[in-house]
Amino acid sequence: MLKNKIDLPHIILFLMGASVILITIGIIQTLFFxxxxxxxxxxESRGWFVVKWDLGGIFSDNGFGCVLIFVCVIIEYLFTKNPHWTNNFPSLLNKNKNLMMVGISLFLLLCLFFFESFWVAVSLVCFCLVLYRISIIKDMHTRKANNKALWVKSLLFFLGIIGVLNSITSEFGGALGEFFFQTEWLPSASCPDRRSLCESMSFGVNGLLLTTMQVAFGALIIAIPLGVGTAIYLSEYAPPRIVAIVKPTLEILAGIPSVVYGFFALIYIGPLVVKLGDIFYENGWIDSTPSVLNPLNGAIVVGVMVLPLIASLSEDALRAVPNELREGSHALGATKIETTANVMIPASLSGILASIILALSRAVGETMAVTLAVGTMAAFTANMFLPAQTMTAYIAQRVGGDLPFGEIGYYTIFAVGMYLFIITLSLNLLGNKILEAYREAY
Amino acid sequence: MVDLSKIPLKSRKKRDVTEKFGFFGLGACALVGLLFLCILVWQILSPTIINGAEGEISAVNEYITETDFILEWYNPNWDAVNEEIITEEIILRLKWEDTNGSHIHDLEVRVVEERYIEGDVYINNLGVSDTIINVSKKSHLTIYSSLEYPVEILQTKGPVPKADEMGMPEAGDFVIETDIHVLFDDQGKPVFTAQDLLAWSILFIITLIIIYPNEFVLSIIEKLARQKYIIWGVASLFSLISLFGENFGLKDGEWRGYIAVFIWFLIVKSIFAINSGIKRLRKANKSLSHKLALSQSIINRDGLLLGNWFLLFIGFWTIPVLIDSPFFVERYQNIFQPYSSGIRAAFYGTIWVMSIAMVVALPISVGAAIYLEEYAKPTRLTKLIQALVTNLAGVPSIVFGMFGLAIFVKEGGFGWGLGQTVIAGGLTMGVMAMPIVVLASQEALRSVPRSIREAAFGIGCTRWKVVKDHVLPFAIPGILTGSILAMSRIMGEAAPLIVVGAASVIYFDPEPFAAFTDSKFINFTVVPVQIYQWTGLEGDAWKSMTAAASLALIMLLVGMNSIAIILRQHFRKRLLS
Structure with missing residues (x-):
């Protein structure tokens, strides 16, 4: 009997499975140490964390924006307590929701264009959100509205607190403060002693983070409509002959190595973007001549790269929707496009969302294409026609030279890598969680 | 019910328009991917095809600036356009200056009709070894210099090959060119092993018969297969001739004899397998023209077919045909002369890194997948492992590279101290491939029908026996496909290897186990890293070289993917039938 209890294959296979834990621990401990x-x-030279307070900041435009956000919180609270107050508002708010949406979108665009201060723009956005919610609260049951309002309130509160902190602190210093809050990334400044770090170096990772986000979100702006559109077309409309063309195309697109995409961006997309940038420059919308290497270039090429991911995952999500829903909608007399818009997309929304999040994670972690397309000069600027550097590109560029162990340059790539790892891992966790949830739903 | 006629016409029209718009708009979305692919392929192809205008130089100058330098000149005096030898002789003037003053030597190059004559010229303190040299048309002239001074080589007479302004040969002439030609010996006779070709073609015919059976041919095979001993005898005779035959015997480093033995073995096996199928058909009173029944009645048909195709593929290389692609297998990177550099070191580096990665990753990940699918109870630990696998697959590749840098490359701390070697790169890539292979294998294991497991349990198998004998044979094709796809995915990754330390320029073949020996040649590089490095160099020449290397990489990947797709189709057909 005892012999039967020792199942050798079981133990060996378990150890093989457990090697995944080992790898993960290895990655985390490496990055962490x-x-x-x-x-x-x-x-050692700058202290761990230093904050300089400047209470006068509350009276600046940033401070004004934050106060507005708190006003939004109060309004939200009052209206969810007593929805009947909405009757006092003009009928426009109550009746025409579509018009309201258009108005809000226009208003948001205006906010983003005209307000120099980021926080004023954010607070106006919040204000619009609250107005929109008030317009729909009336239709809801009070308790439901309250439940749904929870995330809005916490989001607004969070934004407000961050804004206040941002406006009343003039500077973050020290190792942590510099890394997470400053914007200048100058890790290889010339120092008298090459091995040590000096005052002229600075490690504000936001200089890299902003470009990474520009590239990733720009890629999503390109890839979401195309990818989701492709998925809908493939699952709802396409005749088999076109499916036989489109699907292998997507597979090949997914299979092309990223360094080839980078080369493609360098020789083809870059010059196109420069042409676009010249138009911008002539009209005075940007204040310097565009360069071949720029975040926009990277965004386009990464958009093409993540397109197959979004398309295939969204198509899976759409195919997982039971056929009864589709047929029911057709039976009620809806056309195909109406069925798609009103039934299929809402039913598979979580899957599509998960695909978008996973694509975002892929776009953030993309290295070679971005290194070749975006450039190797860290810059904290909103102008997407100038060369910049993403986090992954910094690692690839820094490590490409000879990098002695134990020097500050060696440590920086791990600090940046840790940040990157945390971002992508949390995005992946979120995306996979959503995917699992929708798999269970049907 | 809505009465259709009561719906206003305008609204119906609006709906029709939106419907059409939706159809075409979404279709356009779907085709944008195709458009991008076309542009990409065109952009990569065009630099490798376009021919520049003819240069206006009168002579080609090459400088040997370093000592112990080798100058290789491909196809001198060969007119590639008209495919003929230019009868004018070429005269090269070799000039150098040393402490004794300047030296000038003229070297006459003649191209002769005979094949495979290569010219070697040696320059040393005593002068030049030859004044007249013969080369054949598809070979190259090599000049070795062991001087301590730069040597200038000037063409003073003869036709000038097509060249650009820099004096470099043109893109169209040089980028990936592949020649396939049958090998000839010095007397002009083909180097031909008849029995190899015989074995190969018989195996090919038999494979075709298995796939497309024909009644007449089958009846012949039926008669043939009765003479068991004769067949075995003939096959072993031919095998022995391939192995020890006097004229054809194994030369050093040749393995075609062993392959011929395998081929003969498989031929006999296939004949008997077909015969068994025929016998079964006869027992069931079915006619031989029933193709589907025959294909199902042949014992172990798919295994045989797979083996046959595999051996045919390998055997193809042993047929004395030379596939000559200098860009791939002959030329190293050459920083100074774009058009005479190639991806040899990177190509072999890629192959080594991939092999090590797969050897490391495949057993562990398949084991992990079996554990997760077959053994694991839904405890917290196994859920954690599953979650980690799923999320590791999405971790950016460069993070794996940093893991490899700190664990495999670095010495001290947790580092293994392997240095920037092939094996460190391979291990890093293996770790990166692992989650992907685990996910693919899990998918394959999940697709095995539950009834198979239950039937095996029902007759009292242990869990391991169920896995080994019943589940794995079903799942192996899926696992194979998944791992080939994973392999092709990590083959294109440059980022982790850049971090691990793939060198950008090396002039020797990478040695896979250099980490454990005292070898000086520890560095390695892979094709994507080579492409990355070439993109950083200025000039149209490098652009076309990069495009050529990209094309080569894509072709490799597409080849591997299509193997995976063919395997998938093949086994899916088997499962369905």
Whole structure:
């Protein structure tokens, strides 16, 4: 009997499975220890965390924006308590929701264009959100509205707190403060002693993070309509002959190595973007001549790269919707496009959302194409026609030269890598969670 | 019910328009991907095809600036356009200056009709080894210099090959060119092993018969298969001739004899397998023209077919045909002369890195997948493992590279101290491939019908026996497909290997186990890293070289993917039938 209990294959296979845990621990401990080394090194000369308070900031335009956000919180609270107050509002608010949406969108665009201060723009956006919610609250049952309002309130509160902190602190210093809050990334400034770090170096990772986000979200702006459109077309409309063309195309697109995409961006998309940038420059919308290497270039090429991912995952989500829903909608006399818009997309929304989140994670972690397309000069600027550098590109560029272990340059790549790892891992966790949830739903 | 006639016409029209718009709009969305692919392929192809205008130079100058340098000149005096030898002789003037003053030597190059004569010229302190040299048309002239001074080579007489302004040969002439020609020996006779070709073609015919059976041919095979001993005898005779035959015997480093033995073995096996199928058909009173029944009645048909195709593929390389692609297998990277550089080191580096990665990753990941699918109870630990696998597959590749840098490359701490070697790169890639292969294998295991497991349990198999004998044989094709796809995915990854330390320029073939020996040649590089490095270089020449390397990489990947797709189709057909 005892012999039967020792199942050798079981144990061996378990150890094989457990190697995944080992790898994960290895990755995390590697990144953690080297990142710790980085912060320690920087902290030796600058301290761990320093904040300079400037209470006068509350009276600036940023402060004004934050006050507006808190006003929004109060309005939201009052209206969810007593929905009947909406009767006092003009009928426009109550009746025409579509018009309301158009108006809000226009208003948002205006906000983003005309307000120099980021926080004023954010607060106006919040204000619009609250107005829109008030217009729909009336239709809801009070308790339901309350439940749904919870995330809005917490979001607004969160934004407000961050805004206040942002407006009343003039500077974050020290190792942590510099890394997470400053915007200048100058890790390889010339120092008298090459191995140590000096005052002229600065490690504000936001200079890299902003470009990464520009590239990733720009890629999503391109890839979401195309990818989701492709998925809908493939699952709802396409005749088999076109499916036989489109699906292998997507597979090939997914299979092309990223460095080839980078080369493509360099020789083809870059010059096109420069032409566009010249038009912008002539009209005075940007204040410097465009360069071949720029975040827009990277955004386009990464958009093409993540398109197959979005398309295939969204198509899976659409195919998972039971046929009864589709047929029911057709039976009620809806056309195909109405069925798609009103039944299929809402039913598979979580799957599409998950695909978008996973694509975002892929876009953030993309390295070679971005290195070749975006350039290797870290810059914190909203102008997407100038060369910049993403987080992954920094790692690839820095490590491409000879990099002695234990130097500050060696530590920086791990600090940046840790940040990247945390971002992508949380995005992946979120995306996979949503995917699992929708798999269980049907 | 809505009465259709009561709906206003305008609204109906609006609906029709939106419907049409939706159809065409979404279709356009779907085709944008195709458009992008076309542009991409065109952009990559065009630099490798376009011919520049003819240069206006009168002579080609090459400088040997370093000592112990080798100058290789491909196809001198060969007019590639008209495919004929230019009868004018070429005269090269070799000039150098040393402490004894300047030296000038003229070297006459003649191209002769005979094949495979290559010219070697040696320059040393005593002068030049030859004044007249013969080369054949498809070979190259090599000049070795062992001087300590730069040597200038000037063409003073003879036709000038097509060249651009820099004096470099043109893109169209040089980028990936592949020649397939049958090998000839010095007497002009083909180097031909008849029995190999015989074995190969018989196997090919038999494979075709298995796939497309014909009644007449089958009846012949039926008669043939009765003479068991004769067949075995003939096959072993031919095998022995292939192995030890006097004229054809194994030369050093040749393995075609062993392959011929395998081929003969499979031929006999296939004949008997077909015969068994015929016998079964006869027992069931069915006619031989019933193709589907025959294909199902042949024992182990798919295994045989797979083996046959595999051997045919390998055997193809042993047929004395030379596939000559200098860009791939002959030329190293050459920083100074774009058109005479190639991806040899990177190509072999890629192959080594992939092999090591797969050897490391495949057993562990298939084991992990079996554990997760067959053994694991839904405890917290297994859920954690599953979640980790899913999320590791989405971690950016560069993070794996940093993991490899800190664990495999670095010495001290947790580092293994392997250095920037092939094996460190391979291990890193293996770790990266692991989650992908685990997910693919899990998918394959999940698709095995539950009834098979239950039937095996029902007759008292242990869990391991069920997995080994019943589940795995069903799942292996899926696992194979998944791992080939994973392999092709990590083959294109440059980022982790850049972090691990793939060198950008090396002039030797990478040695896979250099980490454990005292070898000086520890560095390695792979094709994507080579492409990345070439994109950084200025000039149209490098652009076309990069495009050529990209094309080569894409072709490799597409080849591997299509193998995976063919395997998938093949086994899917088997499962359906």
């Amino acid at each position: 080297e990142t710790w080394g980085f912060f320690e090194e920087v902290a």
